Amino acid sequence: MTSRLPSWWRQLLLIQRRELGHTLAELAAxxxxxxxxxxxxxxGHWTPEEKEILxxxxxxxxxxxxxxxxLLLPGSALLLPLYAWWLDRRRLKR
Structure with missing residues (x-):
């Protein structure tokens, strides 16, 4: 099904899936x-190890x-592709 989509749309979906995976992994941690x-x-009281964990x-x-x-801003669902592009570190020159 994704092979019928334009390449820019497939790229957008890949970025979205990658960011979703990253967010879910961070939340699970x-x-x-x-x-x-x-x-x-x-x-109770925090130990030094617990403070580091915090x-x-x-x-x-x-x-x-x-x-x-x-996600809390009005119209934010429309801005998600732009936000994903902005967060993509690979677009930055090294």
């Missing part, structure tokens, strides 16, 4: 973040935040 974050609220989770979230911010 956040497992256990909320219980660890709420440990102090529930009367920082790693927060860094991971900061990399995902542009995706979620864009």
């Amino acid at each position: 956040l497992r256990g973040f909320m219980p660890l974050l709420m440990k102090v609220r529930n009367g 920082l790693a989770h927060l860094r991971r979230l900061s990399r995902l935040s542009p995706y979620f911010m864009l």
Whole structure:
């Protein structure tokens, strides 16, 4: 079915699938973040190792935040192809 699509459309679908996979992998890596974050609220204390894990989770979230911010804007579904192009690091000259 995808072989009948124009090449630019196939490329757009490949980019979308790649970014979806990246986002899902990052979200899966956040497992256990909320219980660890709420440990102090529930009367516990963070160990130095847990603080490092929290920082790693927060860094991971900061990399995902542009995706979620864009999805909250009005008309954002129309901007997704443009956003995928802008995020594609391969277009930058090295």
